[in-house]
Amino acid sequence: MKIFAPFMSAEERARLSDPITPKELRKRRMIGGVWALVWSFPILSLADDVLRATDTPWLAFVLFAAYVALYLYVVMRGFGSRLPFPPLRDQMALWAFTILGIILAVFYTREAAGGALILILYVAVAGVSLYPPPTAYFWVGGSSLLLGGMGLLAGDKLGDVASLVLNVLLATAMVLVVRNMIRLIRELDRTRTELARSAVEQERLRFARDLHDLLGHSLSLIVVKSEVVRRLAERDPAAAAKEAAEIEEVGRKALAEVREAVTGYRERPLSDELHGARGALTDAGIETNIRLSIRTDELPSAVDQAFAWVVREAATNVIRHSGARTTRIMLDRSATAWSLTVRDDGRGRAATATEGNGLRGLRERLAALDGTLTQSGPGFTLRADVPRERSES
Template sequence: MIGLFTRGAGTAVPYPPSGVDEQTAHRQGMRRGVLFAAIWLWPLVPTFRAIVAGHVHPVLFAVVGLLAFIPLYLAVVVRGFGDPDPVPKPRDHAMLGLLTALGLALALAYGAQPGGWTGLTLYLAAAGAALYPTPWAHLWLVGCVGALIGVGHLHGQHWSEIGDNAFNLVMAGALVLVVRRLMRLVRELRTTRDQLARAAVEQERLRFARDLHDLLGHSLSVIVVKSEVVRRLAERDPAAAAREAADIEQIGRTALTEVRQAITGYRTRAFAAELTGAGAALADAGIETTVRTTDETLPPHLDDAFAWVVREAATNVIRHSGADTCVIALSRPDRWQLEIRDDGRGGAADPAAHGNGLRGLAERLAQVGGALAVIDLSTSHGGTGFVLRATAPEAAR
């Protein structure tokens, strides 16, 4: 009986192989379930042997009844295990009711004859346990035990034999309930796995989009600034223009390398290198830049996050601020703080208003327990300019 219920459980959660649609895989699983359930009908072999040997009378009802009982039993069991919906449908109740009536009729009619006819109640217990959820399945098993005791007592069976049959019935029903529970857990685990896989894909897509924005936004802004410098120098200082053009080529090559690293996921930023690059880019844009740092070493988990803040902030200052000066200050009063302040035209103080760039920075800082603040000095402090402030704790989350 173990093989019956275990295999039946396996067919309840069909997962189609590559190139097979779910409906086709479900039908294939149901057919396999019927096949393996049929194999475990072997306890009925003595019943058929008694019929063939002429020990059962009247034989016609016994043969017709068994031939109807077996496919009906298979249909109910496979239906119970194969339907992910735990609530039986009206046709399920009808099939189980017909199976019960037929099984009890055969057990009552032939229980006193050879062939173990009272054992049909075990199949009734298994069918109900496969179909009904708890606690209804428990009540069904109790009813089947009562029917078994009544049939056995009616036909004069010894109480020890009735007890053995009742024990086998309860164990079979309990096994079905356990396997159904395992089936449900397997379904939930597979559903959770699929959800986690989709979430991982979504997170990777967001990471990729964020990295490309941060990488290409900065690189293209610097290329635009340096191209303007080349255009201004082309006539009066060709040598200087050539040097700037060489820088543009190098920036393009670096951007290609960074994009490849972003695709593979092995991309990190070095804070010190970004400070140098941001200062050079701001200077090329004609923005006087002051950098203030602390003697303390920036923790590794913040080096990458703050490097991205510097890159995005420098890009925004070059592209949007119209500033003449910019101050980049790293300090550590109680928490690490990185502040980029310019004297430009300012902007909205809502990070969401700045598009993907500042949203991406807020997400990066949140991953290390930090936060991002933007302050529009032209509206909130009566001055001019814009402040981008990143804060983060000393210890990694």
Template sequence: MSVKAEEPRDAPRAPEAAGRKERRKDPGGAWRREPGELAFYPWLLIAYPPISDLAAGEVRPVLPAALGVATFAVLYVLCIRLSFRDRRRAAAVALAGLLAAAFLLLAGPAHNWFYLAPLMTIACGVVLRGRSVYLLLTVLTLALVAVMWYAGASWANISLATWGTAAGGLVVSIVLKLFSVIAELQETREELARVAVAEERLRFSRDLHDLLGHTLSVMVVKAEAVRRLAPRDAEAAARQAADIEAVGREALTEVRAAVTGYRGRGLAAELASARTALADAGIAVTVTVTGERPAPEADALLGWAVREGVTNVVRHSAAGACEIVLEGTTLEIRDDGRGRDGSPLGNGLRGLTERAVALGGTLETHDRDGFLLRVTLP
């Protein structure tokens, strides 16, 4: 049930344009493709009714109408292609031509040609950015109502056409904006992670320098004193050697404390994080803490146990409730999930067992009405 933590991976940079096609690698290693310009070309199938009218000879004259539909399709493709290649000025020119061609075609006698209206607003949603797209969609919708009314369309057809026209451009604009925001958030998260790692490395190196710089200098001076005193004053040399031993033991304790603070956040922080993680996973959590605060090394190890145990509950247990009980230096994490199903302990729990044994403690697991993790320290 253990989950082995993975080191952060360098993710690709966010796309420069909203909705741009980009390959990203997910945690499972599979490639996924964000929607790009190819996602908008199939919408040209909406132009089937006008093409059907042309093929059936229901529109006269055929040649100008066919050239108009072909021009409309080409301008639509240009709008999409140029927009996704960040050629915004050329895309805007193509969009202007598309709108002109659309209203020339919509003014024709065949009412099926109003199916072209959603295509022009989809192109607007792709090409334009910001609030300008909403203003243009409003103008285009009102213009469409006027054109359809002038052409003698029924109010039922007018309402359906205007709804599809407005919704098409609005949905496309919102979706592309959403992809843009997601990309920016992803880039920000990756940058924050890099900054956090850099700051933590700086803190750790600074702590080690502060801890060991003075201590090692003292040990070097006393070692030189031992070397000078050893030939003529063995007793004084022994005192200096004893001082070296005391300073070394003190430095070792301080380094262990520094490394413990580097690798774990402590019991209180891990309990708070566990509450949040379980609540976010929809698992009811109960935390009971009694007794005095454990010693620093025990506090760090119990915090590590909370992190590992709660990670397993969230990722593997399928539990509905979890109980965390801390009595002195005995920690129990119990859930009502499916247990380990006979599978061996994972790397995380094996490593936790080794750390507990190193401090003179024990780690026990039980599969009964769920899964129980118990860590006991002296």
């Protein structure tokens, strides 16, 4: 059972262990050990007084050596802990260190000026090195009361006792500040690592989405034109050659677009996508009607790009899946939103059909603009809406 566990906050109870490597854990403990060793010189200066205060110096030496060793151990464990609360073994070491400090302060430092202050002060410092807030605050309070009570019992003046307690508060406050700085540095490091991982993941998703949308449309167009070439090859070789040349052009354009997608600089305006969609749908034998209530150059750049992807994906799906004879593409503007609708008279979409990568990619693109993508019938209707206030700002 954890000592002081009832005083832990809900956040401390819920906090998980710090996911660090053994190498990092050793590094933390080494830092804590070096920090403790640097600040242990005031304790070591009491060694001579402790040994001279008794007729059994060997016992005094053993107690004093155990006190110093436990101090170093507790501080190292506190600075290197990966747990939200110290394990029972470390707490027992701290309490043993505290008892030794009280014994040395009462029986072995009567003649040493400020000896009791130094010993109890390090008890307080060790406690706040091991315990996290708010438990550390209770430890500081208890150490201050212990030191103040010892001073009053020894007959010290109230002003001197208050000075001793103030020294304890200042020393423990410094340790708490150092521990908090270390915690913040660790959190910043973890946040930086997470942001880097997230950036890599977002770039991977961007590339997968762009590659799907680019190749899906281009390959569908190549398949359609190849079928036209096959039908025209015997009865109209000149027309077949023309279609074959267009297949070559589509292939070259697809290769260039993939290269642009890799570098992240691909920008194909909606007007070009509308022109390309009309040609691809016409080649597939689908009549295409495009109605624009506004000019495409009136759209904000981000909306223009998002709608261009909607037209590309919708045209690809119409060619591959719909079996439609006509398709309508409409661009509108209301008082609150930009809207793009693609509607065909094909077989529609089965209610149980799962949403493919293309539509999921469109939702992600529109969500970045607080936009929405909706599907309806008859046939298959795809509608994209983007709030004007959000996109124009």
